[in-house]
Amino acid sequence: MSDPADPDPDALLLVGDIGGTKTDLAVVGGAGGPRQRLAYRRYPSREYGRLEDIVQAFRSEFSDLDVTAACFDVAGPVVGGTAQLTNLPWELEEAALARELGLRRAWLVNDLVATAAAVPLLGPDELDVVQAGEPFPGGAIAVLAPGTGLGEAFLTMDGDGYRPQASEGGHSAFSPADEVEMELLRHLWRRYEHVSVERVASGIGIPNVYEFLRDGQGHAESAALAARLAGAGDRTYPIIEAAMDPQTPDPLARATVDLFLQVLGTEAANLALKVLATGGIYLAGGIAQRLCERLPESGFLEALRRSGRFRSTLERVPIAIVRGEVALLGVASVGLRLNAVLSAGT
Numbered sequence: 001m002s003d004p005a006d007p008d009p010d011a012l013l014l015v016g017d018i019g020g021t022k023t024d025l026a027v028v029g030g031a032g033g034p035r036q037r038l039a040y041r042r043y044p045s046r047e048y049g050r051l052e053d054i055v056q057a058f059r060s061e062f063s064d065l066d067v068t069a070a071c072f073d074v075a076g077p078v079v080g081g082t083a084q085l086t087n088l089p090w091e092l093e094e095a096a097l098a099r100e101l102g103l104r105r106a107w108l109v110n111d112l113v114a115t116a117a118a119v120p121l122l123g124p125d126e127l128d129v130v131q132a133g134e135p136f137p138g139g140a141i142a143v144l145a146p147g148t149g150l151g152e153a154f155l156t157m158d159g160d161g162y163r164p165q166a167s168e169g170g171h172s173a174f175s176p177a178d179e180v181e182m183e184l185l186r187h188l189w190r191r192y193e194h195v196s197v198e199r200v201a202s203g204i205g206i207p208n209v210y211e212f213l214r215d216g217q218g219h220a221e222s223a224a225l226a227a228r229l230a231g232a233g234d235r236t237y238p239i240i241e242a243a244m245d246p247q248t249p250d251p252l253a254r255a256t257v258d259l260f261l262q263v264l265g266t267e268a269a270n271l272a273l274k275v276l277a278t279g280g281i282y283l284a285g286g287i288a289q290r291l292c293e294r295l296p297e298s299g300f301l302e303a304l305r306r307s308g309r310f311r312s313t314l315e316r317v318p319i320a321i322v323r324g325e326v327a328l329l330g331v332a333s334v335g336l337r338l339n340a341v342l343s344a345g346t
Helices: 051-061 094-101 111-121 179-189 205-215 223-230 236-243 251-275 286-290 300-305 308-315 327-344
Strands: 012-018 022-029 037-044 067-074 082-084 091-093 105-110 127-131 141-146 150-158 161-167 280-283 319-322
Touching: 012 051, 012 111, 012 327, 022 051, 022 327, 037 051, 051 067, 051 094, 067 094, 067 111, 067 327, 082 105, 091 094, 094 105, 105 111, 105 161, 105 327, 111 141, 111 150, 111 161, 111 319, 111 327, 127 300, 141 251, 141 286, 150 251, 179 205, 179 251, 205 236, 205 251, 223 236, 236 251, 236 286, 251 280, 251 300, 251 308, 286 319, 300 308
Parallel strands: 012 067, 067 105, 141 280, 280 319
Antiparallel strands: 012 022, 022 037, 082 091, 127 319, 141 150, 150 161
16 A cells, blocks of 8 residues: 655554454554554453553553554444444544544544555465456455454555545345345344344354254254353354364354355455455455355355356456454554655645
């Protein structure tokens, strides 16, 4: 991602990836680019009452690094410079953060915007290719991250570089693509007034799919997995682990994962068609990485390509899974660009 102004090598930027479980903070400098961290620490988010308290602990440890601005990505929508975090009782506001932290400026961006911003910076060793495709230079890029919920974002070419754009597409209505998915929708309507696509294609959706196949489609549940799920606070990963067992995959768990991936494929196509993502489709997050081997064997690709007259278009779109955590890299990229603009204007 190209910056519109030359970065000031003396301007240090504090960047952070703020999540319900952990908060990653780092310092980056203009000359080093977003990958070069001058300092880095990870903090347990719930052990602190406010983001400001975490930042103060970090700055106390690295007091020799004089940051002048900050950019944080947060798990939740950012509107008008404010954000209410999805999994923490924190309400953040850019001006208040800058004032309390003694900075020239603080910016907030959505976590999927940060993830999207990292995509143009990734090398081949940071991606698992699902479909090589034929990327169109400068074409829009779609990003989906099935985590606890379903995060979505996209990138568009703006002058000399890609710019990430926010989306809350995961909360749009789930649209069935076949008879089984229609029955799944009817099953979920009994529980939810609005069945969003993340009720199926996300971490919170996987147990919903499991229950539907067990209770509504007659799939037998093994006693061992039933016992494990009964004692689990979060049932998503036990289902995934049972499905991906290399020796004896659980049939119901495997069917759950396959239906989940089929719906995710349809939603990837929906986003790609809406933004005309000829530059590629990228899947991020731990669930996508864990299911990397299963994804090509499931109905994901066929569901994605099943788009009528645009099938040939989607067959040419590159598809890849992002390895590792990249939000901190992305928020550093966004922050350095914004800081360069701020420095150029003063």
